[in-house]
Amino acid sequence: MNIAIMGFGTVGTGAYEVAKTAYDINVKRILARHGREGYENLKDIITNDIEDIIRDKDIDVVIESMGGIEPARTYVLACLNAGKHVVTPNKNMLSAHFEELTETAAQNGVELRFTSTAGGGIPWLFNLMRTKRCDTITEVRGIVNGTCNYILDSMYDKGADFAEMLKIAQDLGYAEADPSSDIEGTDTLCKTVISANIAFDALLKEKDIPCYGIDTIEAKDISYLKNKGYTCKLLMNAKLSDGKIKAWVEPVACPSTSLEANVKANNNIITLVGESIGTQSFYGQGAGMLPTGESVIQDVIDIRDGTKMRYPAKQNNKYTAGECDEVRRYYIRHNKLCERIMSLVDTYEEKDGVFYCMSKPVTVIQMHNTGNHCKEKASPMFFAAIMD
Amino acid sequence: MNIAIMGFGTVGTGAYEVAKTAYDINVKRILARHGREGYENLKDIITNDIEDIIRDKDIDVVIESMGGIEPARTYVLACLNAGKHVVTPNKNMLSAHFEELTETAAQNGVELRFTSTAGGGIPWLFNLMRTKRCDTITEVRGIVNGTCNYILDSMYDKGADFAEMLKIAQDLGYAEADPSSDIEGTDTLCKTVISANIAFDALLKEKDIPCYGIDTIEAKDISYLKNKGYTCKLLMNAKLSDGKIKAWVEPVACPSTSLEANVKANNNIITLVGESIGTQSFYGQGAGMLPTGESVIQDVIDIRDGTKMRYPAKQNNKYTAGECDEVRRYYIRHNKLCERIMSLVDTYEEKDGVFYCMSKPVTVIQMHNTGNHCKEKASPMFFAAIMD
Numbered sequence: 198m199n200i201a202i203m204g205f206g207t208v209g210t211g212a213y214e215v216a217k218t219a220y221d222i223n224v225k226r227i228l229a230r231h232g233r234e235g236y237e238n239l240k241d242i243i244t245n246d247i248e249d250i251i252r253d254k255d256i257d258v259v260i261e262s263m264g265g266i267e268p269a270r271t272y273v274l275a276c277l278n279a280g281k282h283v284v285t286p287n288k289n290m291l292s293a294h295f296e297e298l299t300e301t302a303a304q305n306g307v308e309l310r311f312t313s314t315a316g317g318g319i320p321w322l323f324n325l326m327r328t329k330r331c332d333t334i335t336e337v338r339g340i341v342n343g344t345c346n347y348i349l350d351s352m353y354d355k356g357a358d359f360a361e362m363l364k365i366a367q368d369l370g371y372a373e374a375d376p377s378s379d380i381e382g383t384d385t386l387c388k389t390v391i392s393a394n395i396a397f398d399a400l401l402k403e404k405d406i407p408c409y410g411i412d413t414i415e416a417k418d419i420s421y422l423k424n425k426g427y428t429c430k431l432l433m434n435a436k437l438s439d440g441k442i443k444a445w446v447e448p449v450a451c452p453s454t455s456l457e458a459n460v461k462a463n464n465n466i467i468t469l470v471g472e473s474i475g476t477q478s479f480y481g482q483g484a485g486m487l488p489t490g491e492s493v494i495q496d497v498i499d500i501r502d503g504t505k506m507r508y509p510a511k512q513n514n515k516y517t518a519g520e521c522d523e524v525r526r527y528y529i530r531h532n533k534l535c536e537r538i539m540s541l542v543d544t545y546e547e548k549d550g551v552f553y554c555m556s557k558p559v560t561v562i563q564m565h566n567t568g569n570h571c572k573e574k575a576s577p578m579f580f581a582a583i584m585d
Numbered sequence: 586m587n588i589a590i591m592g593f594g595t596v597g598t599g600a601y602e603v604a605k606t607a608y609d610i611n612v613k614r615i616l617a618r619h620g621r622e623g624y625e626n627l628k629d630i631i632t633n634d635i636e637d638i639i640r641d642k643d644i645d646v647v648i649e650s651m652g653g654i655e656p657a658r659t660y661v662l663a664c665l666n667a668g669k670h671v672v673t674p675n676k677n678m679l680s681a682h683f684e685e686l687t688e689t690a691a692q693n694g695v696e697l698r699f700t701s702t703a704g705g706g707i708p709w710l711f712n713l714m715r716t717k718r719c720d721t722i723t724e725v726r727g728i729v730n731g732t733c734n735y736i737l738d739s740m741y742d743k744g745a746d747f748a749e750m751l752k753i754a755q756d757l758g759y760a761e762a763d764p765s766s767d768i769e770g771t772d773t774l775c776k777t778v779i780s781a782n783i784a785f786d787a788l789l790k791e792k793d794i795p796c797y798g799i800d801t802i803e804a805k806d807i808s809y810l811k812n813k814g815y816t817c818k819l820l821m822n823a824k825l826s827d828g829k830i831k832a833w834v835e836p837v838a839c840p841s842t843s844l845e846a847n848v849k850a851n852n853n854i855i856t857l858v859g860e861s862i863g864t865q866s867f868y869g870q871g872a873g874m875l876p877t878g879e880s881v882i883q884d885v886i887d888i889r890d891g892t893k894m895r896y897p898a899k900q901n902n903k904y905t906a907g908e909c910d911e912v913r914r915y916y917i918r919h920n921k922l923c924e925r926i927m928s929l930v931d932t933y934e935e936k937d938g939v940f941y942c943m944s945k946p947v948t949v950i951q952m953h954n955t956g957n958h959c960k961e962k963a964s965p966m967f968f969a970a971i972m973d
Binding site for chain 2: 214215216218219220318319320323324327328330331332454455456458459460461471473474475476477478479480481482485487488490491492494495498502503504505
C-alpha cells in the first residue's frame with residue numbers, strides 16, 4: 198500500500214521510521230518545504246506541491262502531520278474529497294473541526310483515523326471504540342498532557358517552583374517556547390472534545406467544556422496537598438449524567454495511592470468506565486517521535502487490513518453537552534478571602550498570609566467561574582478538585 | 586452470525602448476556618448438562634450433545650467456556666476440524682496445549698482467539714498483538730491473578746494474616762474452594778506461557794518457567810516490606826535477553842509509588858515494553874462474569890468483522906526458553922539461616938527469632954531453587970524480588 202506523509206517534523210519523521218518496519222507500507226510522497234537532515238536519500242519523493250499527492254491515484258492513505266489548523270484542514274479535506282483515507286495526530290485541527298472532518302470522510306466513503314490525537318502512543322481511542330461495540334461508556338477521564346504531568350511530578354519530587362520546572366520542561370523539549378496551550382489546559386481540552394465525542398457519539402465543541410489549567414499553581418500548593426496525602430494532576434473528565442454529557446478540565450488532588458498520582462514524568466494514563474467492563478485504564482507515552490509515529494502507522498495498518506471500527510462519522514449525536522453541575526469538594530488557595538470565595542469555603546487555615554481552604558460541595562461550573570473571575574481581577578487563585 | 590456457547594457457567598453466562606447487546610450475534614446453541622436458573626427461556630437451544638454444534642453448518646463461531654482441560658480440548662479440536670472458529674477464555678487448556686490448538690486452527694484456516702485467557706476483561710493480548718504489527722516486544726510483565734492481588738492488598742491495608750484473607754477471598758467467590766492454583770502461582774504461570782508465546786512468537790511450555798507463589802507469605806513480610814516502602818505483589822515476568830526468552834513467576838516487592846503497588850482489590854495490570862512504543866500498561870478487571878464475557882464477545886466481533894491480527898499460528902518459533910539467569914536482589918524471610926540461604930544473603934536483621942534478609946545480587950533460578958529446597962524440607966521461607 199502506498200501512503201503519503203504531509204509534514205516532516207517530529208511526528209512525520211517518527212511515522213516514516215515506523216513505516217519502514219511495517220509489512221507492505223510504502224511511503225511514496227512526503228510533503229515538506231525542505232528536506233530534513235539525515236534524510237537526503239528521500240529527495241526524490243519530497244515535494245512542496247500538495248497536488249502531487251492529491252492527484253496520485255496510487256496513494257491510498259495520507260498522513261497529515263503538519264500540525265496547526267490551516268493549511269492542514271484544507272489539505273485534509275482535499276485528500277478526503279479525492280477519495281483518500283487520512284490518518285492524523287492533529288488534535289487542534291480535529292477538535293476545532295470535528296463535525297466537518299468526520300462528515301466529509303463519511304460522505305466520501307473513506308476513513309479518517311486519529312488514534313494518536315489523544316494519548317499519543319497509547320491506543321486509547323482505538324480501544325475506546327472497540328469497547329463500544331458491545332458496551333456502553335459512562336465515563337472517560339485521565340492525564341493526557343505529558344508536559345503538565347512532567348512539571349507537576351517534578352514539583353512534587355523536588356519541591357521546586359512552577360516557573361523553574363516549566364523552564365526545565367522547555368529545555369528538555371517537552372514544553373513549547375509558548376507553553377500556554379499545555380499549562381492553561383487547552384491541549385487537554387482538545388483531547389477531551391475528541392475523547393468525549395468518540396465515547397458518547399457526540400459533537401461537543403471546545404466552548405462546551407469548562408477548562409482551568411495549572412498556570413496558577415505554586416510550590417506551596419503541591420506541598421500543602423502532599424502533606425494531606427494528595428498529588429496534584431491535570432485531568433480531563435467527561436461523563437454521562439441525567440442524559441447529558443458533562444465534560445471539563447481541571448486540576449485534581451488525587452489520593453497518593455491512586456493510579457493517577459503515581460504516573461511519573463511525562464507519561465499519560467487514560468480511563469474508561471463501561472457498564473459491563475467496569476473501569477479500564479491505559480498507560481504509556483503520550484507524545485514523542487516514535488510512540489506517536491507508531492500510533493499513526495497502526496491506524497494506517499488498520500485501514501490497510503480493513504479493520505472495521507465504529508468511528509462516529511454520520512453522528513448519532515445522541516447526547517449533547519449539559520451544564521457542569523457535578524458536585525465536588527475543592528482545595529482552594531488564595532491570598533485574599535473575598536466574599537465570592539468565602540461563599541464556597543467550608544474550612545480554612547491561614548499561614549504566612551496565605552489562605553488554604555477546603556470548599557463545601559460546589560458545582561464544577563461554580564468553581565471554574567470563581568477561578569476565572571479571580572484571574573480577570575488579576576488576583577489569581579489555585580484550586581484542585583478532591584478525588585474520592 | 587450464529588454462535589454456540591459450550592459451558593454455561595459464569596463466563597458462558599457473561600458471554601451470553603453481552604452477546605445480547607451486540608449487533609448481529611445470535612446464540613443458536615448452548616452446550617450444558619442442565620439449564621440455568623433464570624434462563625428457562627433458553628431450554629430449546631440447550632443441548633447436551635456436542636454433535637448438535639459440530640454438525641450445524643450455520644454455526645460459525647463456538648465459544649468454549651467449559652473450563653478444565655478435558656473434554657474442553659477434545660471439543661475445541663473437533664470444532665476447529667469442523668471448520669468453525671473458536672473463542673476461549675480457558676487458560677489451563679491453552680497453556681497446556683498451545684502448539685496443538687494453534688496449529689490445528691491454522692491447518693483448518695480458522696481463527697482461535699483467546700484474549701480473555703490473560704487479563705480477563707483487559708484487552709491485553711489483543712493489544713499485544715496489535716503492537717507487534719510494527720514494533721518488537723522486548724518484555725512483558727504484570728499482575729494477572731486477581732485473587733492473589735485481593736489477598737495481598739487486604740493484608741497490606743489491614744495488617745491481616747494470609748489465612749484470614751484467603752478465607753474472605755473464598756467467601757467473596759474470588760478464590761476457589763481449592764485455592765492452590767491461585768496462591769501457588771500456577772494460574773499466573775498459564776498466563777505467562779500464553780503472554781510470552783504471543784509476545785515473542787514462541788512455544789514455551791509451563792515447565793520452562795520457574796514459579797514461586799505467595800502461599801508462604803505472612804503478615805510479618807507485608808509489614809516489614811511496608812516499612813521499607815514496598816508493597817508485595819505476585820508478578821509474571823518474561824523478557825528477551827541474549828537471544829533467549831527468560832520467563833518466571835514470583836513475588837515482587839514493588840516501590841509504593843509504582844503503578845503495580847497501587848493496584849487495588851482484585852484488579853490486574855499488565856505491561857509491555859516495545860522498542861518504539863516504550864512502556865505501555867493496561868489496567869482493569871482480570872475476571873468476573875461480565876468483564877470476561879465482554880472480552881470473549883469482542884473476540885467474536887473481531888472474527889465476524891474479519892479483523893486481521895497476527896496470532897502466531899504457524900509459529901516462527903524464533904525464540905526458545907533460556908535459563909532464568911536474570912540477576913536481582915531479594916528480600917528473604919526465614920526462621921533459620923541455614924548455610925544454603927546464608928550463601929545468598931548480603932545483610933540481615935533478626936527479630937523475635939525471625940531473620941529478615943536482603944540478598945546479594947543472585948539469579949532468579951538460584952533463588953527459586955533455594956525456595957523450593959526449603960519447601961521440600963518442610964521449612965518454608967518467603968522471598969520477594971526487589972523492583973528497582
